[in-house]
Amino acid sequence: MKGFATRIVLSMVFALAGPVCAESADARAMLNQMSAAIRSLDYQGSFAYQHAGRVDTLRVFHAGGAVERERLISLNGPRSEVIRNGRNVTCIQPDGSATVYVNGSGRGLLPLVPDASSRPLGDQYDVSISGSDRVAGYLADIIDVTPRDAFRYGYRLWLDQGTRLLLRSTVLDSEKRVLEQFMFVSLEIGKLPDETELVPGQRELKTTAAAASDEAELRGASEWRVNKPPTGFALVSARRSGLAEKPTEHLVYSDGLASVSIYIEPRNENAADMTTMAGRGTLNIYTYTEGDLRYTVLGDVPVATVTAMARSIGRNTQPRAESR
CATH class of the missing domain: 3.30.200.100 (MucB/RseB, C-terminal domain)
Structure with missing residues (x-):
């Protein structure tokens, strides 16, 4: 187990160092392809999420299409779930209490996904392909999104070479320090989740509706x-x-x-x-x-x-x- 953890750490260090970035006209197009892939593809897997001084491990099931469905389950600490059916989101706590609300943004449950589809990306970022890597068994192109001023964060994104699905994401400050990151450790792209994998694991829920946005x-x-x-x-x-x-x-x-x-x-x-x-x-x-x-x-x-x-x-x- 120690050797496996060491390999993970070394992989993260080497990826963050990376080769010298080369500008590519294709890099910006890849961001749009990434946004489409996250919404349209079927996939399921487990990932680690480092944020706010802690590391969480979670499992996600995603069914793509016009009405996305997905389920996110915590794998460490108290068990909790988040279920999304289109814009309807249900958050389930360990005691079985559940809150249902409408997700006005329509965004998915994966963390640290830059919203590259809301409007054209302007001149405030340099976007480049900086090399390749391997994440969760998939070959990935590494995309660097580097801000030109201190008013925005930078991203380093690992995109599957075949589907452009986001496999790993790091958010960087102006000093290139990692603020947050997530990375798949196991993943099956193209596998449609079973119906039982897209619904709550608990049979009896104490459900309340959050106040609807007016x-x-x-x-x-x-x-x-x-x-x-x-x-x-x-x-x-x-x-x-x-x-x-x-x-x-x-x-x-x-x-x-x-x-x-x-x-x-x-x-x-x-x-x-x-x-x-x-x-x-x-x-x-x-x-x-x-x-x-x-x-x-x-x-x-x-x-x-x-x-x-x-x-x-x-x-x-x-x-x-x-x-x-």
């Missing part, structure tokens, strides 16, 4: 905007909660790979004036109050990014929008 897309311009977002970030979504007397606005900015959510909502009457900065792994959250409003900026981006956006939020001078 957000609606805005027609026209938002009441708010980021006046000076970091280069490359552009508004891709503006939504408003329609039920509250003073509704919350939710803006999403993206650079084609990273995204940042901004919430502007009524301030709690008893809340003190304060600014907080919190982070865990790759996620950073900046929150502050001003007047009768609270502003929250969060995303899998560096501290500099959420800070710059939070300090640049202002009223939009364009006509106020209506919810659809």
Whole structure:
């Protein structure tokens, strides 16, 4: 077992060192192929996920198609499961309690998958093929996604040479330090899971439904905007909660790979004036109050990014929008 662990560590070290990167016109196309493969392919396997100072091992079952179905099971620590059927997600705790909610983003359950399909990737990243490796028995091309400034993280991605399925992913800071990573240790690509592998393992569940989101897309311009977002970030979504007397606005900015959510909502009457900065792994959250409003900026981006956006939020001078 010690020898196997040593080989894994050595493989990770050598892969991270890698050969000198060579620019490739095909590398950006591979990112789009990766996004399509994760959604459309059938596969099942086990992977290790290093994050927030710990390592989890999990097993995933995935059935691709127009309506994706997948199931994620923890293999160490207390047993928990996550079941996804299209946009419906069920989180099951060790005691059998389950919460069902709607996943508005439609994203899958694999961690550290860069969203390369939301909008074209701009000039803020250098994307290159930096060599090849072997992961979970599959030959992989290594893609380096290197940011050109400190407002976004970098990625090193291992893509199966045949299907372009993501086999391993590491997230790097500006000093090339690994923040989080996941890697398949066993995998079967093209194997459709059995029906029993896509449903909860426990027969009796205490299920509750999470509060449904009442957000609606805005027609026209938002009441708010980021006046000076970091280069490359552009508004891709503006939504408003329609039920509250003073509704919350939710803006999403993206650079084609990273995204940042901004919430502007009524301030709690008893809340003190304060600014907080919190982070865990790759996620950073900046929150502050001003007047009768609270502003929250969060995303899998560096501290500099959420800070710059939070300090640049202002009223939009364009006509106020209506919810659809």
